[in-house]
Amino acid sequence: MALPAGAATPPTARDPSALDRAFDDAMARFGLPGMAMGVIEDGEVVYTRTGGETVAGSGDPVTDATLFKIASNSKAMTTALLARLVDAGKLRWDDPVTRHLPRFRMHEDWVTEQMQVRDLLIHNSGLPEGAGDLMLWPEPNRFDRGDIIAGLAHLKPERSFRSGYAYDNLLYVVAGEVAAAAGGASYESLLRGEVFEPLGLSGCRVGEWSRADAGSVAQPHMRDGQGNVAIRVDGDTVPAITSAAAGGIRCGLDDMLAWARNWLVPTPEQLQWLPRAQREALWTAHTPLPLSARSRDWDDTHIRAYGYGWRLADVHGEWTVSHTGTLAGMYSVLMLLPDRRSGFVVMINGDGSAARTVLTSVLLDYLVRPESGTSVATLAAALEREQEGPRRSRLPDTSGRRPAHAIDMSAYLGVYRDPWLGEARLCEADGGVRFVATKSPRLSGRIMRVHGRALIDWDDDTIDPEAWMDLHPATATSSPRMTLAKVDPDGDFSSDYEDLAFVRVRGCER
Template identity: 60%
Template sequence: MCLVSKLLIAALVLTAGTAHASKSAVANPETKAFDKIVDDTVARYHLPGIAVGVIENGRVVYVRTAGETVAGSGQKITPQTLFKIASNSKAMTTALLGRLVDQGKLHWDDPVTKYLPQFRMHDPWVTANMRVADLLTHSSGLPQGGGDLMLWPEPNAFTRTDIIRGLAYIKPGYSFRSKYQYDNLLYVVAGEVAAAAGGASYETLMHREVFEPLGLSRCQVGEWNRDAVGDVAQPHRRDRNGNVAIREDAEMIPAITSAPAGGIRCDLTDMLGWARNWLVPTPAQLAWLSPAQRQILQAPHMLIPVPALRRTWDRSHIMAYGYGWRMTDVDGEWNVWHTGTLTGMYSMLSLLPDRRSGFVFMINGDAGDARTVLGEVLTKHFTAPGEQHDVNWYADALERMAAQHAATTSMPDTSAQRPADAAELATWTGTYRDPWFGDISLCPNNGSVRFTAAKSPKLAGTVMRLGARYLVHWDDSGELDAWLDFHAAQNGLPVTLRMAKLDPNGDFSSDYEDLDFQHVGDCHP
């Protein structure tokens, strides 16, 4: 986006005289309606910070920010505040690949091994037949979230080389190209394909081929300096005391392995420019990425089962995944969209191409339900303005559904858990190895037993006993606690360890169920 366009967007924002909000300056009924939607969402979900932008018929008609980059800091969210856009990074990765296709450096049907000869999946036939396009549609056979423990929690020591090597050991959850199961690892592989085809690192290519041509001047990927760039939102969790910043950035923000899948940060101004590039591309933008590639990226390539909520609220009949985009029909209109989720950071970008309209928002707090509700109300502004359902109507509906679901789930009561005694666990202590995750240790420490992961320092915790079972309670409260199920050595095979989430509905990226540890050594003093 050119500087003039950025200034026009910024001019829509009026600072509201507090540390907590800025509102669009144009006072008209539609602006007031958007303000109420945002205000109601912030109030209902006690959000620490948010940035929202709306496009109608190709024009930015509403920009709104509220809250703080860090709760209690007094540093206001602005349209230039950087947020983690998480999986909205995927569409930027596929646009980079589309650029390379336009340049003749890559073809969608090329085998992955043409660019990465070391690439292996669990099944040799799948390895040989995996195309570049297959990396992008979540239909590879990987179980949902398979291998995500090599990406998150961050920081960790897993490299993209580790991921490419580890894929061969992750057992498939279904047959190749037969169904949709969301994964992240293959987008990391796609980033490495781009690097091999483009002759530079993924980060270099993203800056050169995407950010710079589109004028996304504040989007960041790779290593950068927090203070030099400035205005960076931090993630939050909510507890009894309110919003608490977590996993705050150090001054030097490192390049991260997960970048092609979910590691880009952008501000609202750049995200609106990114959205307008898809809705009302200029001649220069059509030269940047051809209409043919644009159509391919946002075309349905893999069907997704339509959730009951979509059928009820949106009267949807079909849902599909393109290359880095989801798509569905909403109230008879075509909707192209994606969400982004990282601990303490939520985002959504939604396009209605036939209307040349859409919206984007980013939140720096626990906001799963808030994102669902805000996304629904903003969508209905376009597709069903007569329905008159507000934020609280949708929020109440979600709470009723959650209560009904909770009544039928089996999340255990952990109030009686206690630290396991080292003596009682003596049979099972030692070091264990999984072929893709690597080594962990379960070793005595001051009378209890500690779990530590060699390449993932955030996965450290105390082994607890709950009834007849053992679990690990992580030091980091943002991680999902996990059952530890030991199996005795037999028939010459070593002791084995399997893991599973305590919360059966926990985030799929905590893919403990895909781990298969074998005892490989003793604890060392």
């Protein structure tokens, strides 16, 4: 059973050296370029550890102040900002979104009218998982927040409004714009003034900032053979990004632990910053979440739900409040056990999906049932067995690909338009045929033929998955059409190629 709020943690046989073993084993087992990890027990930071490099091979070490992309852990900071505005009387959770953003539209008029601020935060809109994420990623691109709001009207729902859960990023961008409208300043300015400054999160960054002024900044990595290669490396000036409210904040370990302690053991000043009533609103269950077999087997979880920017679940009989963050080459997790006033933070600047999954369970067991002796090696082996078979059977072999010829595709060449992604060229170039998305120029690649289908071989190897391209002939009433689909059916949901519906609007310009 969970402990009553404020109760002392019962004596346990925790071995602090187990944390060092978990850190070292995860770094070695998963070949991580760098990692930062911190643990809180009964309100106090009892462990911090960093290792590896900000850029593999650079000799620049990861430190407690090194900035990591926290990705979707940004969502809880966005909802805290909204809660501040609610507490100040500048908006209400049940306000219609259109009260603050009159131009806001969903695909169905009734949903537009009924959508409340709270609905932007709890993944119950009826849209498909990750709908419209191609307007956010890959970065950089040319979509602004006005484009996001305009594009929502063209994204078709897959279920009725408020009938179920499907993870969404675009509506968090909208939520950031609601905050800006209600607060009378940009999302970035409000977040700095209403969240970072009052809580002393002096290292966190959002919007445009100088890399030199920030100090140590971890760069994302991908695996290349046996090594790690930095990808999408920051320039001297890090630009403001459209996705900030959904996943665009960067913080170091010290600031993330301070952020966590604000929730676990708030000071009187922090309770003035955000009173308990609003804290409870953020941690109230709104949308039930699916429960995986792994959650049942590893964590003895029976129920999961989404609050305002937080996931809520029982783990071995204890209440947990958490979130993860995932971007290309960057992974994070923030886990809180409020009844124990304990928790942990892990941030990784490499291909860290499996490492995060394993470390989350190892650290939960360390805090909740240390007698279990759960190890990185044991859970890593279990995860490999779980993932290997199904994935291999579903991923097609595309090694026999060959370049497509313009003459064979002449009936389909031209400029196509999708209602929300905009225009894309399918034209002869470089001795073959190329696909180029106008507003997302990194979505560019050469058309290949394999298994009788066309495939877009992206120029940027960090864009995964690749896309099948299917062309549909003109009819008496319509121009040629183009649809896309993930080559890897288990690929990231943010590559929402299946939601695109291109129609040819003109020929290729010479």
